[in-house]
Amino acid sequence: MKKNRLFKGIALAAAVALCAGLAGGCSTKENMEESGQVSLKVGDWLNKSEWPKEYALDEERVNEMREKYPNITIIPYEWGYSTDSFLPSAASGQIPDLYTVPFTEMPKIVKAGYAADLTEKFKEYGYDTAIKDSVLNSIEIDGKYYAIPFDGYIIGMIFNVELFKEAGLIDEKGRPIYPTNYDELRDTAVKIKEKTGKAGFSFPTVDAEGGWMLMSMAWSFGVDFMEQIDGKWTATFDSPEMVNLMQYISDLKWKYDVLPENILLSIDDEYQLFATNQVACMFAAGDWADNIIRTYGMSKDNISNAPVPAGAAGACTQIGGKLYVIAPNATEEQIDAAFKWISMKGRGMELSDSELERTEKDIKINQENGLVISNDEFSVFKDAKCIEQKKKIKEKYINVNPEIWNTMYSDKLILKSEEPVCAQELYRVLSPMIQEVLISKDVDIPAMIKKANDNFQKDFLDKNAN
Numbered sequence: 001m002k003k004n005r006l007f008k009g010i011a012l013a014a015a016v017a018l019c020a021g022l023a024g025g026c027s028t029k030e031n032m033e034e035s036g037q038v039s040l041k042v043g044d045w046l047n048k049s050e051w052p053k054e055y056a057l058d059e060e061r062v063n064e065m066r067e068k069y070p071n072i073t074i075i076p077y078e079w080g081y082s083t084d085s086f087l088p089s090a091a092s093g094q095i096p097d098l099y100t101v102p103f104t105e106m107p108k109i110v111k112a113g114y115a116a117d118l119t120e121k122f123k124e125y126g127y128d129t130a131i132k133d134s135v136l137n138s139i140e141i142d143g144k145y146y147a148i149p150f151d152g153y154i155i156g157m158i159f160n161v162e163l164f165k166e167a168g169l170i171d172e173k174g175r176p177i178y179p180t181n182y183d184e185l186r187d188t189a190v191k192i193k194e195k196t197g198k199a200g201f202s203f204p205t206v207d208a209e210g211g212w213m214l215m216s217m218a219w220s221f222g223v224d225f226m227e228q229i230d231g232k233w234t235a236t237f238d239s240p241e242m243v244n245l246m247q248y249i250s251d252l253k254w255k256y257d258v259l260p261e262n263i264l265l266s267i268d269d270e271y272q273l274f275a276t277n278q279v280a281c282m283f284a285a286g287d288w289a290d291n292i293i294r295t296y297g298m299s300k301d302n303i304s305n306a307p308v309p310a311g312a313a314g315a316c317t318q319i320g321g322k323l324y325v326i327a328p329n330a331t332e333e334q335i336d337a338a339f340k341w342i343s344m345k346g347r348g349m350e351l352s353d354s355e356l357e358r359t360e361k362d363i364k365i366n367q368e369n370g371l372v373i374s375n376d377e378f379s380v381f382k383d384a385k386c387i388e389q390k391k392k393i394k395e396k397y398i399n400v401n402p403e404i405w406n407t408m409y410s411d412k413l414i415l416k417s418e419e420p421v422c423a424q425e426l427y428r429v430l431s432p433m434i435q436e437v438l439i440s441k442d443v444d445i446p447a448m449i450k451k452a453n454d455n456f457q458k459d460f461l462d463k464n465a466n
Contacts, residue, residue: 038072038333040341043099045076053365057358058345064354065344072337081105083424090114097327098338103138103320104423106147115146116326116335122148125339130349132382134319138417147323148339150347152380153286154415155216155318156408159304163280167195173403178306182220182248185281185309189258192280200258202279204267205434211427213267213283214245214434215418216318220311221245225419225426226461233421233461238453241312246445250437263438271295283308285320286378286408290371300372300400307410316414321380349381351389360393373397374405422460429456 048055062074077096079089083105089095090112101109109115122128122145128136135149157178164176169191171177179185189200204210218225222241226233253259260273271288273279275296289303308317324347326338342348346355346362367373375394379387419426429452436443 036071038331038337039075040072040098040334040337041075041077041096042341043077043079043081043096045078047078054362057361060358061344061355065341068344069337069340072340074341086114087112095327097330097334098341099325099327100150100322101147101325102322103149104418106139106323106325107141107421109325110141110146114325114328116328116330117144118146118148118326118335119144121335121339126349130381132380134415134417135321135380138319139323147325148342149321149323149380150342152319152321152378154320154378154408154413155213155283155285156308157281157306158274158284158289159281159306160274160277160279161302161304161404162277163192163196163198164304167192167280174401175403175406176304176306178304179281179309181310182217186248186252186256186258189252189280190256193256193258196280198277199260199273199279200281201252202260202265202270202273202282203434204265204270205431205438206264206266207431208424208427209267209431210434211430212318214430215416215427216283216308216316217311218242218245218430219316219318219414219416220308220313221248222311222313226421228420233464235453235457235461237456238450242449243445244312246433246437246449249434250441250443250445253438254441259438263435268295274298284408290366293371294369300370301404303372304404304406305408306406307408307413310412314414315410315412316416317408319378319415319417350385356389356393359390360396363394363397367397367399372405373399374402378409421464422456425460426456429460 046055046058058076062076065072065074075096079094079096079099081099081101082089086095086101086105086109095114106115127148128145131149132152135152139145139147139149159176159178161176164170169177169188177188179188185201192198192200203213218237218241221244223237223239223245224241225235225237227236228234253263260279262269265273267288270279270282271292274282275292275298284305289300289305292298292303293300308315324338324342326335330338339348343350343352344355346359351359363373373394375391375398379390381387433448433452436448437445
């Protein structure tokens, strides 16, 4: 699960009007196929009035696509994926030919029958050998590939540099002194609170967000959430490791008092607290800093980052990202066109010279908007050429102090994918547990965990059985 901007669906008539100006007019799929043409309706299209520069770059891509592949017509569509509305939209035929989803949503979409099997083209275009094994493992379902990953992230930590300076937690190079394990994280949070009066640490607690951000910490404490036995998934987080984790969180509130006063926090709430110097550090995905800068005007020079701390089971972090999915009724020609468009979009394995130029324009726009430009990027690809192509471009525009802006990645990290089944439902089960230990000092933690474990089994895992 990764917070991304989602675009409201628009009526087909609006999409037709848009593509008439951008893609040279839209005809029905049947008419185009009869004439040897291929139409591809592409979702997540940016709104021109809200994103004029970015929209213009996509216009360039559409034009080059038309020149390079005259038989392919790209149809822009502002529809974007939403966990709440996807299934009704898909059932009513509103989903585009090509759309994007978070990693965690793939099992649900495949099970519902709304994703084409891309295995043949996936291998033909070389994605099976170009993508990191940890990413491939997270998107493979029963030996098949139903999606193309393009945007990867890992969970790390971000730090408010001003609060660390005020607390005297800065080294000789001016860098925040990062906690490397959970004891140090607690002690750092205590020093921040003592020296500044501000919350030393924070994490979200509501909806699925709290559970999502809890995962890396839980794995690091040694928590196992589920196990498949004889084909049946069994909840396994009623464990001493989960008790230790919940007690740690309880102590942050009741023993050390290092958390924000408001215990019902969304990720957006955390953004605001962090940007206004009310919180010193928190877990974060790779693009959170840009979201904070864009939304609240925080200086990028007041933000630093580092990998997650280590627990008894090591430093575990969650990997995730976004995937391209192709509608199940797509023809072979449309599937091939989708792979070509993904490459044209700059999200494939290699970039053409023209796409390198547009990628540079993308980076320059982000720099002009004051967003973070660094080479700290978790790539879904392991192919050195793809990584180096983008790295060379970004080096021209780096706008952060490398002594302060580090990396969320470390070769010591244990990369873990989201749980294999009912991940979103698990997050929603975990969030109330966090709330409960923060509301009540004397909550019976083992009993609370057992109840949550049993309910997750009964309400979700049992019902998910094939």
